[in-house]
Amino acid sequence: MSKTKVSGLAPWEEPGSAAGRIGKGGVLALIALAVLLPLYTIVLTSLSSADTVNRAGGLVLVPDGITFDAYRQIFSDSVVSRAVLVSTGVTVAGTAVSLGVSVLGAYALSRPGTLFHRPILFCVLLMFVFFPGLIPTYLMVASLGLKDSYWSLILPSAVSAFNVVVLRAFFMNIPRELLDSARIDGAGEFRILWRIVLPLSKAVTAVIGLFYAVGYWNAWFNAMLFIDDTRKWPLALILRSYVVDSNPLPTATVGVNGFGHVAPPTLAIKMAIVAIAVLPALIIYPFVQRHFTKGVIIGAIKG
Amino acid sequence: MSQPPGGPLTSRRGFLGMVGAGALAAAGLTGCAAKKEVSKGTAVAADKLKGLVPTRVPFQVTGLTPDLPGSEFVEPGFLTRPGTMVQAVTAKPITSGTEVKAMTPLWGTVPPGLGENSYYDAVNERLGGVVRFNISDGNTYVDKLNTLLASGDVPEMIQIPGWNIDSIAHFTEAANKLFADLSPYLAGDKAKEFPLLANYDTAAWTYGVFGGVLQGIPWQNAPYPFATIARQDIIDELGLSAPKSADDLLALGKELTNPKKKRWAFGGMDQEVQRAFGAPREWRKQPDGTLIYKYETPEFLQSIELMTKLFDAGYVHPDVVANQFADHKEPFGTGQLVMYKDGLGAIHEILGRYLPSTPKIDVRAVDPYPAHPGGKVIVWRNEPAGMFCFIRKGLGDARTRELLGIANWCSAPYGTQEYDLINNGVEGKHFTLKDGQVQQTALGRKEVAPTYLFLSGRPGAITENQYPGYVEAYHGWEQTASRYLENDPFVGVRVERPSKMAGLTQPTEDKMNEIFRGKRPVSEWAQIVKDWQEQGGNEAREFYMKVARENGRL
Numbered sequence: 001m002s003k004t005k006v007s008g009l010a011p012w013e014e015p016g017s018a019a020g021r022i023g024k025g026g027v028l029a030l031i032a033l034a035v036l037l038p039l040y041t042i043v044l045t046s047l048s049s050a051d052t053v054n055r056a057g058g059l060v061l062v063p064d065g066i067t068f069d070a071y072r073q074i075f076s077d078s079v080v081s082r083a084v085l086v087s088t089g090v091t092v093a094g095t096a097v098s099l100g101v102s103v104l105g106a107y108a109l110s111r112p113g114t115l116f117h118r119p120i121l122f123c124v125l126l127m128f129v130f131f132p133g134l135i136p137t138y139l140m141v142a143s144l145g146l147k148d149s150y151w152s153l154i155l156p157s158a159v160s161a162f163n164v165v166v167l168r169a170f171f172m173n174i175p176r177e178l179l180d181s182a183r184i185d186g187a188g189e190f191r192i193l194w195r196i197v198l199p200l201s202k203a204v205t206a207v208i209g210l211f212y213a214v215g216y217w218n219a220w221f222n223a224m225l226f227i228d229d230t231r232k233w234p235l236a237l238i239l240r241s242y243v244v245d246s247n248p249l250p251t252a253t254v255g256v257n258g259f260g261h262v263a264p265p266t267l268a269i270k271m272a273i274v275a276i277a278v279l280p281a282l283i284i285y286p287f288v289q290r291h292f293t294k295g296v297i298i299g300a301i302k303g
Numbered sequence: 304m305s306q307p308p309g310g311p312l313t314s315r316r317g318f319l320g321m322v323g324a325g326a327l328a329a330a331g332l333t334g335c336a337a338k339k340e341v342s343k344g345t346a347v348a349a350d351k352l353k354g355l356v357p358t359r360v361p362f363q364v365t366g367l368t369p370d371l372p373g374s375e376f377v378e379p380g381f382l383t384r385p386g387t388m389v390q391a392v393t394a395k396p397i398t399s400g401t402e403v404k405a406m407t408p409l410w411g412t413v414p415p416g417l418g419e420n421s422y423y424d425a426v427n428e429r430l431g432g433v434v435r436f437n438i439s440d441g442n443t444y445v446d447k448l449n450t451l452l453a454s455g456d457v458p459e460m461i462q463i464p465g466w467n468i469d470s471i472a473h474f475t476e477a478a479n480k481l482f483a484d485l486s487p488y489l490a491g492d493k494a495k496e497f498p499l500l501a502n503y504d505t506a507a508w509t510y511g512v513f514g515g516v517l518q519g520i521p522w523q524n525a526p527y528p529f530a531t532i533a534r535q536d537i538i539d540e541l542g543l544s545a546p547k548s549a550d551d552l553l554a555l556g557k558e559l560t561n562p563k564k565k566r567w568a569f570g571g572m573d574q575e576v577q578r579a580f581g582a583p584r585e586w587r588k589q590p591d592g593t594l595i596y597k598y599e600t601p602e603f604l605q606s607i608e609l610m611t612k613l614f615d616a617g618y619v620h621p622d623v624v625a626n627q628f629a630d631h632k633e634p635f636g637t638g639q640l641v642m643y644k645d646g647l648g649a650i651h652e653i654l655g656r657y658l659p660s661t662p663k664i665d666v667r668a669v670d671p672y673p674a675h676p677g678g679k680v681i682v683w684r685n686e687p688a689g690m691f692c693f694i695r696k697g698l699g700d701a702r703t704r705e706l707l708g709i710a711n712w713c714s715a716p717y718g719t720q721e722y723d724l725i726n727n728g729v730e731g732k733h734f735t736l737k738d739g740q741v742q743q744t745a746l747g748r749k750e751v752a753p754t755y756l757f758l759s760g761r762p763g764a765i766t767e768n769q770y771p772g773y774v775e776a777y778h779g780w781e782q783t784a785s786r787y788l789e790n791d792p793f794v795g796v797r798v799e800r801p802s803k804m805a806g807l808t809q810p811t812e813d814k815m816n817e818i819f820r821g822k823r824p825v826s827e828w829a830q831i832v833k834d835w836q837e838q839g840g841n842e843a844r845e846f847y848m849k850v851a852r853e854n855g856r857l
Contacts, residue, residue, distance in 0.1 A: 079415065134450060135450060135453045135454055138454050221446075224439060224443055224447060230413050
């Protein structure tokens, strides 16, 4: 007679064999390594001296002394420091505007019977298929007198149809009875949105906010197009010149030769620039992470 | 996943797909017309254009004689900096007091803006008014140009590189609509009012003619487009010598490449190898009186075969294998890459950047070499002008003259105060002199950027005498190269390339690059050429043959 062990767990909940678990662990460790290793080398290289980088023949994997010279050189340049402020301002203001408009739009579109509900929804959905076009966008920005204004970095890209649809799907999932009871208690639409819908939608709002914020932080094309005054350039546009085009930093003093020219930024400086560019997303992400899966999945399965 | 704010607006790929129609909009054509009225290209013999362009009157800087004389295909060389700089223009060109808006590309560090930049202040003081620059990254300049041209929202002065013009569909129509006709101010002897503009080579001026109208103030090109640039110090250190023929490249590749030492023999070399094998720069006249394009020649195929071998053997730097547009100067400067193709001007740029960290660096242009030892050497000619400054249409006679005056001032040649101010800034502030050589100060490094330089052009000269031996080597290379100039059937004819043909170049050469990288077999080249012929190459041939016949070149 064979004896069957009853664990009380469903078959898919039972722990696998040791080999299976080791195998899974190994695969997951490799995946984690594939994500963490580039980040580790970027940060380590940005904190290494030129000698260490030269010895390593490129990206540094083994630490050999830590120096903040690269960061000091980047931030001693007023052009970069100001660009950080510009980017921060545009990201904060842009995310606020985008979230505000998207939430209001999505809430209205989630409630049947709102004014011009179907035509507006049709227009939003149309944005998935058709892009208004760069030239019309440029002409619109110019005709509104927004060229060389920070608004030109925000308004043309303030609302993403995708994000509105995701938010709308989430809002539609909130039980109607809840909203009806609030209405019976005398709450208006704004109060319902503010007191009931938004507190229940923290997950999706946080995720959409992250999407918008990262987008604003990384955006350089609109600035290239609409901002003529270099003092108003955001960080992404300035940094592009140093990382992609290898242009020397204006504050570079290391490597000035007898003819007054300067060497291009070292790999340490380039990696420091990359680290600065990805830093905000890295800082914000852990706070949003717990909402992330929930927010995205809800958007994905409720069309 | 989310779209970034702006979604497709921030996508370069999406943007590039739209620009053709965009430029057309500027020309006032309808979307329907877009399909029918593509630019067929135009061509006019240079001598027929002489009535439109300035009569050349060489401008002699008093007391300045080149140490190494120039000729038609050799630029004059100056071994020392002149002790005294001559003032070329006494009157201030800006007299109206109205601010000038200009847009220029920049391949360098963004300088502080107007109001925070003493270099701008100093030049504007000499100009008599303010020039406000809209500076854009040279690498993405065409994206901005396309939008501005399509919207018609162009500044008063705008610099447009020729390679950008080639990629803008319907540029001529847009230019004719948006930019001023300069002939009423510059044709023939009228240019005497602007003597520094009349100092340009006539061939360069004829390249400023678009659609039969003189519109672009040309940036005069060096006579030769490129050379094989080599790290001679590394080659010497290994006891090797520069290639004497394309056959040497394989052997050199083996000796120079050492991935363990992070050193690869080559970067992008395709055009130099094509030249070495004797492929024409563009068209070649056949004995039967027809024209053959470079892609169709056996020499071009041979160059592809050799390039494929270099890639296959692992002699090409991995960054270049991964991306044909990868930055070459950095791996070259740091010794990871020993040879690649670049313009000769790259040499002093590399010396300037890498001498501090690598004092032993020795960068040379390799003398033009044939495919096989003892074979025939050819050198491709450069087009007479490579970039153009345009002035907006409809500004009125006085303002147009004023802007031409600025271009004239900015055209001052080497040895003048204007040239020195534009290139180096103010002595004692932006640069100092040590042993008679310019040394940029920290302020100069921060503030002086090529901006005013792009409001005009000037005759070529080899002036980077701060690098010992540089001027002599450059001058010597040009003297050698001048003996091997290719017999191009279209020399002296201003041909505006038909849009359809221009549009075929990139896709065809992308496929060629895929062959180099083993993604397609070499045998596929015949089909790629056939596709090129059918999709517009044969049509272009008819156009060029007509041009050649009309100009007595066939």
